[in-house]
Each structure stands twice: as structure tokens, then as C-alpha cells.
Amino acid sequence: MADTTTSTVALEETKAIDTKVDCRNINVFYGAKQAIFDVSMAIPSRSVTAFIGPSGCGKSTFLRCINRMNDTIESARVEGEVIIDGEDVNSAAVDPVLLRSRVGMVFQKPNPFPKTIYDNIAYGPRIHGLARSRDDLDEIVQNSLMRAGLWEEVKERLAEPGTGLSGGQQQRLCIARAIAVSPEVILMDEPCSALDPIATAKIEELIDELRERFCIVIVTHSMQQAARVSQRTAFFHLGKLVEVGDTEHIFTNPTDNRTQDYITGRFG
Amino acid sequence: MLQTFSHIPMAWLAFAVLAAAGxxxxxxxxxxxxxxxxxxxxxxxxxxxxxxYFAAxxxxxxxxxxxxxYSLFGSGLARSLLTQELPDGFAGMDGVQLSQYLDRVGEAAQLDRAVWxxxxxxxxxxxxxMTLQGGLKLATMLAAAVAGLAGLAFACRRLNASFRARTEVENGIEWALFACAAIAIATTAGxxxxxxxxxxxxxxxxxxxxFLFGLHWNAQTEEDFGAIPLFFGTFIISLIxxxxxxxxxxxxxxxLSEYAGPKVRAWIKPMLEILAGIPTVVYGFFALxxxxxxxxxxxxxxNGLPVIPDEFFAASSTNALAAGLVMGVMIIPFVSSLSDDVINAVPQxxxxxxxxxxxxxxxxxxxVVMPAALPGVIAAVLLAVSRAIGETMIVVMAAGLRPQITLDPTAEITTITVQxxxxxxxxxxxxxxxxxSAFALGFVLFALTLVFNLIALRVVQKYREKYD
Structure with missing residues (x-):
């Protein structure tokens, strides 16, 4: 079947690229229902990998395996290995709380905490003890906001609540919050789906800049977005990884018929 | 002849006839x-x-x-008609005597003739x-019948193909619902x-x-009406x-909302609700x-310990601490279920x-969760406070009757409601x-709980984080 062949392809490619996250034979179950079927994939560092596929195909579920967010869902059970820098994140030795400081996440809907803009950014550094002094913290907050391209817009009102910002600003605040703890990987679960085109363009620009420092994985419904921001693309269908490869390759010359059908808009 | 009408059980008859007519x-x-x-x-x-429906x-x-x-004003009307017929200074009675005399007349009219x-x-x-009352009843029934028939005739004349009966019935329903709301408000206002x-x-x-600032309360002998000891007692017990x-x-x-799994939750929530369902009188005798x-x-x-002076604690058999503790237990489910709702409303x-x-x-x-839920939690606490202030049965049984200002929780103490x-x-x-003085105390109690409830409402409205 096509699935097994793509898995081998992915494994072979692992050697060729500078792998940051190596997922091996991931199965995810919600209760008795299986959501992810034996997915293996290597995600390279310092580049953007996009997950595309129709709704309910398991791309978000797979994304949440990488920082063990599925732990917070009562009925979810994950099998397989997710290896980041040579260590399986699912092993008992790994503290999910520390893991998540290395693997940041940005959600579909902007979810700033009910705190000031400053405290939203300072939250992560505070709980992980990253700042030694008040000045340190100020610097982290400023740097994070600058890197998220939000500094100029909010520098005068850091003491105002983060919930008062516009949707696009809130999402950039959430990205700033995620990069404030200097993660190695940033997961983005449809980060632009609640935003207008202008805010989306800003976020996409930001993602492109962040690529130089972080390994970014983005789930998106928009194929144009995947084509614009990512270097590698993985296509999921019905819980299976159909195809993964260079974005250009996937969009111009997909190997699998289902990928071809999806990107040309025949289903999904 | 009219006298016989005075014995007709109007309410039931009216109800049956109206239902049938409808x-x-x-x-x-x-x-x-x-x-x-x-x-x-x-x-x-x-x-x-x-x-x-429209015709009905x-x-x-x-x-x-x-x-x-008629049911609201009928008996009063019959009585005032009778009063007008009686000559001034009837049987040498003054106003109060006459009023008592008429009370007796009213009672006698309900009874068998042989009694009087x-x-x-x-x-x-x-x-x-009885003649007046019977006449009034008969007149009322006739008037009701005429009104009903006139209404029916009016309704039937309006019926035609283009008549918007649905809209009219809808209006009628709106008025009926409004009337229910108005009754609730009117009763409270009354x-x-x-x-x-x-x-x-x-x-x-x-x-x-x-009354408000006096330090001594001795209402039974009608000497002192200083309510401060009662306010103080209410405050101490509510605080505990x-x-x-x-x-x-x-x-x-x-x-329950953040840690418990679904199975544990399914057990503990109903248990807490059972706690909420225990009648306060049961809590009361438990306290006592x-x-x-x-x-x-x-x-x-x-008191027996060497470091504590003799008789330091009053050690009364009914005391503030017992009433406060048991009242606290009674309020737990109130606080927990309101807070649980608020915490659950914080978006995942x-x-x-x-x-x-x-x-x-x-x-x-x-x-993250508590700051977002805080306004609701504060509101829940304020509602619980007003509940504690108004709670009666537990304090009646376990707090005692002695109005005194003391910080000793083992002393007998009394509250507004107990008094x-x-x-x-x-x-x-x-x-x-x-x-x-009971009414005055009731008024203070009402004002206090009203203030707490209003503050709770305001807090919720003003500080609620808006999540879509």
C-alpha cells in the first residue's frame, strides 16, 4: 500500500535532513477510536513544516503528540516514539512540564491570559525561572515582543490587559509568549484561522522570520498558506500520513493520487 | 333568598364554570x-x-x-355597605368596638344560623x-356571565378568513407571562x-x-432597643x-473542575448536592x-490548662462557634456549586x-484560571454571605438568646434572625x-442582603471577562 511506501520514504529522508523531531510509528487512540495510524516522520530544524489535510484527518492530534498536549485529554492514548534531540518525549524520564518549555505552542484561537500584556509574556519566563532580575525580565519581554513584531504597537501600554488587543495582535502576543521561553520547537495549530487577511499576512511574515531560529510546525487549512510559509509539507488523510516531502515537490508533483486530488481541490 | 347565595363556595364554582365556558x-x-x-x-x-383560543x-x-x-374586594365592600346602613353610635359602640363587632358578624355569617x-x-x-353579601355575589356572577358572553360575541364577530388570530393569541400569551412576572414583583414590593x-x-x-447604634438589647421587657449586639452576633457567626x-x-x-476525573466527579457532585438538600433544621439539631x-x-x-486564666472561655452550652461551624458546612455546597460553574465557564x-x-x-x-474566574467567585462568596446573614434555624437552635458583644466564640450570642x-x-x-422591632430588624436584614446581592451582581457584570 501507499502508506507503507511513504513511511519508508520518510525514514530514508531522515538521514538526508538535519532532523529536530523524529516521530516513529505514532498511533493515537481516543477511547476505542484510533485517530492516528502508524505515522512516522522526520521534522527538520530551522525550517517550517506544514501539515495539511481535510478536517478530522488527525493533523492537530499528531501535532499535539510533539509536546504531549494529548496528556490533558482524558481519553487520549499515544503509542510510538517522538524523539527530540535523541530523547523520547513519551518516556517516563521526561517531565511534560519541562518538555513544553522546549516545545512551545500557538493555538487556533488567540488565548491571551487574563493578565496585562507584560505579564502575558513574562508568564513563561517566571514559572521556569528564566530571568534573574527585573531588568532581565524586562529585556526578555521586550525582545519577545520585538521578535513577534508587536513591540512598536504595544510598548506604550504594556500594563493594559492582553485581552484588549485586536485578534491579530492577540495572536502575535501568543506567539511572543511562546518564544519568550526560548523554545527549540514551535507548534502552531491553525494560527491564522480566526484572523483577517491582513493579520494573517503579518503572522506569515513573522513565521518566515522565526524560521531562522526555531523549528516550526504549522497545521493549516489553507494550501496557499502552506505553499507560502513552509519548506516541507505533510499531507494527512483519515489519520494516515499520505505523503511528506519538500513543499515545492508536494504542490507541483505529488506522488500520491489523494494528495493530487486534495491540492487541486477535488475533495476536502 | 339572597342570603342563600352568601354560602355558595364561589372560588370552586367560578373555576369550574370558567373552565367549561373556556x-x-x-x-x-x-x-x-x-x-x-x-x-x-x-x-x-x-x-x-x-x-x-382567541374566542376562549x-x-x-x-x-x-x-x-x-370580587375575591379581592368583595367582603370589604359588603362590610362597608353594612357600616353605612348602621346608624351612628349603633348600640353605643365606638369605632374599635364596632370593628370587632363586625368581625364577629363576618364570622357568624359563615356559621350555622342556630349559633347566633x-x-x-x-x-x-x-x-x-348575609343579604348584602349574597346580593353582591349574585351581581358579580351575573356581571361575569354577561362579560363572558359579551367577550365571546365580540371575538366571534371578529373571526374571518384574514383575521390574525395567531398574532392576537401571541399577544395574549405575552400578557399572561407579563402578569406572572408582575405578580412576583408586586409581591416583593408588597x-x-x-x-x-x-x-x-x-x-x-x-x-x-x-436602634442602630445602641449597645443594649432587651426587647422582651421593652426597655432597650439597641441592635448593635444583634448585628455583632450576626457578623461573628457569618464570619465563622x-x-x-x-x-x-x-x-x-x-x-472538581480541574483535577477530578469524570468518574470521581460523577460521585462527588451528587454528594455535595445531597449536602445542599439537608433541611436546615436538621443541621440545627446537629449543631445543638x-x-x-x-x-x-x-x-x-x-480553661483547665495552666496557661489559660480560669473562666477565660465562657464554655456556654449554646455558642457562636457551633452555630458558625455548622452554618459553614451548610453553605459549602452553595459556594462550591456556584464556583464550579464559574470555573467551568473559563474557556479551555x-x-x-x-x-x-x-x-x-x-x-x-x-x-490563569482563578484570575479569569475571580469575579464570579467573588459573586458566589457574596451570595453565600447574604445566605449566612439570613440563615435562621441553625442559629435559633445553637447560638442562644443572649445579646452580648463578645469575641469569645464559646459564648452564647444572638443574631438578628434569632431575635x-x-x-x-x-x-x-x-x-x-x-x-x-421585629419588623425593623427584618428591614435591616433585608437591606443587608439586598446590598450584598447587588454588589455581587455588579461585580459579575463589571469584571466579567468576555470570551466568545
Whole structure:
């Protein structure tokens, strides 16, 4: 079947690229229902990998395996290995709380905490003890906001609540919050789906800049977005990884018929 | 002849007749509509049933209003008619005597004739009263019947193919719902006004200042009406209760909404609701028979310790601590279920955000969930406070009756609610300062709980984070 062949392809490619996250034979179950079927994939560092596929195909579920967010869902059970820098994140030795400081996440809907803009950014550094002094913290907050391209817009009102910002600003605040703890990987679960085109363009620009420092994985419904921001693309269908490869390759010359059908808009 | 009408049980009869008339009007209206729809090729605006409801509405409502007016004002009207007929200075009675005499007449009219036949004058007056009452009843029934028929005729004349019976019925329903809301408001207003007027009567005899700031309360002998000891007692007991209920209730809510798995939750939630369902009188005797003696025994033991001066604790057999503790337990489910709702309303995305930042569960609760839920939690606590202030049964049984200002939790202490019960139970005239002081206390109680509830509402409205 096509699935097994793509898995081998992915494994072979692992050697060729500078792998940051190596997922091996991931199965995810919600209760008795299986959501992810034996997915293996290597995600390279310092580049953007996009997950595309129709709704309910398991791309978000797979994304949440990488920082063990599925732990917070009562009925979810994950099998397989997710290896980041040579260590399986699912092993008992790994503290999910520390893991998540290395693997940041940005959600579909902007979810700033009910705190000031400053405290939203300072939250992560505070709980992980990253700042030694008040000045340190100020610097982290400023740097994070600058890197998220939000500094100029909010520098005068850091003491105002983060919930008062516009949707696009809130999402950039959430990205700033995620990069404030200097993660190695940033997961983005449809980060632009609640935003207008202008805010989306800003976020996409930001993602492109962040690529130089972080390994970014983005789930998106928009194929144009995947084509614009990512270097590698993985296509999921019905819980299976159909195809993964260079974005250009996937969009111009997909190997699998289902990928071809999806990107040309025949289903999904 | 009219006298016989005075014995007719009006309410039941009226109800039965109205129901029957309503059904008949419904059938008549529907039949008319069906005839119209069968005869012509025109589309009916409304279904025949709505024409039926419309006819029934117009038949029942006018008649019902007349009957309602009679039941509210009928006996008073009969009595004032009788008073007008009686000559001034009738049988040498003054106003109060006459009023009592008429009360007796009213009672006698309900009874068998043989009871009062021995007093000729009284019998004559009573018979005249029954005649008046019977006449009034008959007139009311006739008026109701006429109104009903007129309503039916009016309704039937309006029925035609283009008549919007649905809209009319909809309006009728709106008015009926409004009437229900109005009854609730009117009743509340009535209670508040009566509290207010009786309080004003009380304050004409006892100065407001003496009442609100006086340090001695001795209402039974009508000597001192200084309510500060009662306010103080209410405050101390509510404080003890909140010290129990707020932490326990809040932490229980946090456990239930953030930590407990679905199975545990399915057990604990109903258990807490059982706690909420225990009648307060049961809590009351639990406080009186179990907790109060235990507190008292503990106080005696503490008094016996060498470091504590003799008689340092009052060690009373009913005491503030027992009442406060048990009241606190009673309020736990109140706090926990309200807080649980509020905490659950905090969107999951905020928790996900905190978890994804690498926050532990308690960090998430402390720094993200609770700040978001805080306004609602504050409101829950304020509502619980007003509940504690108004709670009666537990304090009546376990707190005692002695009005005193003391910080000793093992001493006997009394509250506003306990004093109201004490003042109004037993025989007493209704216009002595003693009973009137109960109304004044009730008014203060009402004002206090109202303020707490209003603050709670404001807090919720003003500080609620808006999540979509």
C-alpha cells in the first residue's frame, strides 16, 4: 500500500535532513477510536513544516503528540516514539512540564491570559525561572515582543490587559509568549484561522522570520498558506500520513493520487 | 333568598364554570373558523385552533377579572355597605368596638344560623350582612356571565378568513407571562413596603439612632432597643461560617473542575448536592446536640490548662462557634456549586495556553484560571454571605438568646434572625414596640442582603471577562 511506501520514504529522508523531531510509528487512540495510524516522520530544524489535510484527518492530534498536549485529554492514548534531540518525549524520564518549555505552542484561537500584556509574556519566563532580575525580565519581554513584531504597537501600554488587543495582535502576543521561553520547537495549530487577511499576512511574515531560529510546525487549512510559509509539507488523510516531502515537490508533483486530488481541490 | 347565595363556595364554582365556558368558547370559535375555511376558497390567515383560543381568551378573561376583583374586594365592600346602613353610635359602640363587632358578624355569617339566633339584634345585623353579601355575589356572577358572553360575541364577530388570530393569541400569551412576572414583583414590593411601614411605626416610638447604634438589647421587657449586639452576633457567626465555607467550598470546586476525573466527579457532585438538600433544621439539631456540647467541652478543657486564666472561655452550652461551624458546612455546597460553574465557564483554550507554556496544573489554576474566574467567585462568596446573614434555624437552635458583644466564640450570642423569631413567637399584641422591632430588624436584614446581592451582581457584570 501507499502508506507503507511513504513511511519508508520518510525514514530514508531522515538521514538526508538535519532532523529536530523524529516521530516513529505514532498511533493515537481516543477511547476505542484510533485517530492516528502508524505515522512516522522526520521534522527538520530551522525550517517550517506544514501539515495539511481535510478536517478530522488527525493533523492537530499528531501535532499535539510533539509536546504531549494529548496528556490533558482524558481519553487520549499515544503509542510510538517522538524523539527530540535523541530523547523520547513519551518516556517516563521526561517531565511534560519541562518538555513544553522546549516545545512551545500557538493555538487556533488567540488565548491571551487574563493578565496585562507584560505579564502575558513574562508568564513563561517566571514559572521556569528564566530571568534573574527585573531588568532581565524586562529585556526578555521586550525582545519577545520585538521578535513577534508587536513591540512598536504595544510598548506604550504594556500594563493594559492582553485581552484588549485586536485578534491579530492577540495572536502575535501568543506567539511572543511562546518564544519568550526560548523554545527549540514551535507548534502552531491553525494560527491564522480566526484572523483577517491582513493579520494573517503579518503572522506569515513573522513565521518566515522565526524560521531562522526555531523549528516550526504549522497545521493549516489553507494550501496557499502552506505553499507560502513552509519548506516541507505533510499531507494527512483519515489519520494516515499520505505523503511528506519538500513543499515545492508536494504542490507541483505529488506522488500520491489523494494528495493530487486534495491540492487541486477535488475533495476536502 | 339572597342570603342563600352568601354560602355558595364561589372560588370552586367560578373555576369550574370558567373552565367549561373556556372549552365551549374554544369549540365555538374553532367551529366558526372551520366553517369559514370550508365555505370559501380563501386561505385562512390562522389555523382554526387559534381562532378557538382567541374566542376562549375573550370569554374567560373578562369574567375572570370580574371574579378576581370580587375575591379581592368583595367582603370589604359588603362590610362597608353594612357600616353605612348602621346608624351612628349603633348600640353605643365606638369605632374599635364596632370593628370587632363586625368581625364577629363576618364570622357568624359563615356559621350555622342556630349559633347566633339567641341574640336578636346581632342576628338581624348578621342576616342583613348575609343579604348584602349574597346580593353582591349574585351581581358579580351575573356581571361575569354577561362579560363572558359579551367577550365571546365580540371575538366571534371578529373571526374571518384574514383575521390574525395567531398574532392576537401571541399577544395574549405575552400578557399572561407579563402578569406572572408582575405578580412576583408586586409581591416583593408588597413585602418590602409592609416591612418599611411597620419599621416607620417602630421608629416613631424608638429613635432610629438608638436602634442602630445602641449597645443594649432587651426587647422582651421593652426597655432597650439597641441592635448593635444583634448585628455583632450576626457578623461573628457569618464570619465563622464563611471561614469554613469559602476555603472548603472553593477548593472543592477547584478539585472538581480541574483535577477530578469524570468518574470521581460523577460521585462527588451528587454528594455535595445531597449536602445542599439537608433541611436546615436538621443541621440545627446537629449543631445543638453534637457540635455545641463538643465546643463547650473543649472550652472547659482549655480553661483547665495552666496557661489559660480560669473562666477565660465562657464554655456556654449554646455558642457562636457551633452555630458558625455548622452554618459553614451548610453553605459549602452553595459556594462550591456556584464556583464550579464559574470555573467551568473559563474557556479551555486558556488552560491549554498555560499547559503549553509548561505550567503545572496548580500554576495554571492559580495564575490563569482563578484570575479569569475571580469575579464570579467573588459573586458566589457574596451570595453565600447574604445566605449566612439570613440563615435562621441553625442559629435559633445553637447560638442562644443572649445579646452580648463578645469575641469569645464559646459564648452564647444572638443574631438578628434569632431575635425576630423570639419576638414574634408566643402571644403578643401586634402594635407594641416589641413586635414592631421585629419588623425593623427584618428591614435591616433585608437591606443587608439586598446590598450584598447587588454588589455581587455588579461585580459579575463589571469584571466579567468576555470570551466568545
Amino acid at each position: 372549552c365551549a368558547a374554544f369549540l365555538a370559535g374553532r367551529a366558526t373558523a372551520m366553517k369559514i375555511s370550508a365555505s370559501g376558497s380563501v386561505m385562512m390567515n390562522s389555523q382554526p385552533n387559534y381562532h378557538g 381568551m375573550w370569554t374567560v378573561l373578562p369574567a375572570a377579572l370580574i371574579l378576581l376583583a 339566633a339567641s341574640e336578636p339584634l346581632f342576628a338581624a345585623v348578621t342576616e342583613r350582612f 413585602i418590602v413596603l409592609s416591612l418599611l411601614f411597620e419599621s416607620i411605626r417602630f421608629f416613631t416610638e424608638i429613635p432610629v439612632f438608638d 461560617a464563611m471561614c469554613v465555607a469559602v476555603p472548603v467550598g472553593l477548593y472543592a470546586a477547584i478539585y 446536640l453534637v457540635v455545641a456540647p463538643a465546643v463547650s467541652a473543649a472550652a472547659v478543657w482549655l 483554550s486558556l488552560r491549554d495556553g498555560a499547559f503549553a507554556m509548561g505550567a503545572t496544573r496548580s500554576e495554571t489554576v492559580k495564575q 425576630i423569631v423570639a419576638l414574634l413567637t408566643g402571644d403578643s399584641e401586634f402594635d407594641s414596640p416589641k413586635t414592631l
